[in-house]
Amino acid sequence: MPTQSGLSQLATAYDALLCDVWGVVHNGIEPFPSAVEALVNYRAHGGHVVFITNAPRPSGEIVDMLDHMGVPRSAWDAMASSGDASRTLIAPYKGKVIHHVGPATADDALYEGLGVIRGRAEDAEVVVVTDLDSDDETPDDYAARVRLWLKRGLPMICANPDKIVEHGDQLIYCGGALGDYYAERGGQVQMAGKPFTPIYDEAMRLAEQSAGRKLDKSRVLAIGDSVRTDATGAANFGIDLLFVTGSIHAADFVDGADSASVEALVAPSGARLAAFLPRLAW
Template identity: 30%
Template sequence: MTETITGLHDVADRFDAFLIDQFGVLRDGAGPYPQAPAELKKLRALGKKIIILSNSGKRSVENSVRLAKLGFDEACWDWFLTSGETAWRMMAAETDGGARKRCLLISRDGDTSPLDGLDYNRTEDADTADIVLIAASEGDRYDLGHYQTLLQPAAERGLRCLCTNPDKVMLTADGKAFGAGRIADLYEELGGAVTWIGKPFPDIYDQAKIFLGAIPPRRICAIGDSVEHDIAGARMAGIASILVETGIHAEASPTERAALFALHEAAPDFILPDFRL
């Protein structure tokens, strides 16, 4: 049964480690929630292991630096684990030492970091690509028709596609827009097959558990704003979860949230108004 709490102090002694979502918990598309940097520091002062667990197509280091530039103290987390980092490690392990392959990369603002250091060259031509990597969305700039035109030839050729950001909705400075996960849905609608990496899928949780070592799952708690990704992912990983009322479901009524719990067969253990100790 879901319990409403006023702050993490109500449950902090039950857990040794927290997996904390970035967007919707610590920040929105414009910047950090006002109290979040100080509250994260308070949680860290309790001696908890903290992993920032994010469905970002960018690698871990870039996200960590970006969050620090927004006023967060990098000493407050042990690792910034992203779906992009998970995918990069998977792709690096698959390198066979042969000729460099061509990747149709879907990212934001020309970002190529998901491929940096890998044996892949970026291409914008689906007819010559060997693989598709959907790392981010520019749904605040383009409509889905733009992505259909770009991806349809790849889907028709049956190219393997990795989605390293399963979020269907993203928070931008101007509000909500469709995320990379929606573009990956489109690829499947066009007949292509997608390998999903990130929350709620197991690979990212497996890496987090390995990093946390001997801490048992019952002493690990995920904090997120998305029922579909954070809460469902925590349930499948066998760990506790807290849903904050900020982020993508901020305007949802209790009835609407309950419907989401039923839809995704995942109810949080706790509900928290916003991220605070």
């Protein structure tokens, strides 16, 4: 049965970490000091850290954000983002109209160099979702727009499979919630990030590049705070999981997280649970 173990107790068993970012390393506003300390120490002991994130932006923009936030480069080796994976799905629409859903300009870099034309849903050939348009919206607010998309038979590319994330002390809906809403009504949805294998293949490639050698999956550990994305992704990819309980699933542990309750929550994903922590720490 998994135990509540700090990263120091697991470090010698794993050569590399595929570590979630939002909810594990930071809360959207500031870093978690204990998480940064744990990753710095892990690397100082010879481990390799690849950040694997469902942020719907190319990895370069996420690096800039982490730098600005104060997450030191000594905490990580490389970055695999859903935005990078999503660009591969968007590229075939070169020269065609796409309908963007999300903050108007925040994700401009997602389309840079792809030659797509952003326009109205009435003229588009695909809907690309990076997020909801504002933090106070829910998927139900999109009911009328979804009816139009369904009527036109528009496929959707969901560049951020996360359903909810922490923002400071609040939980807000993300693009994945709208992707699920559309799929439940019969829409065709492609998601590029976690829990889907392509982003893990890229993260593993980056980990092996950092290590300078082939890595055995039995010695690679996923760290994450979401059953839907992190636990399921780890299970699909065949690697162990360190689960962070104090983020988006905190409400599931109002009486405190213990081995039995964490195992019960994670079990439907099929993930091999190595350990759990309220917050990542050394």
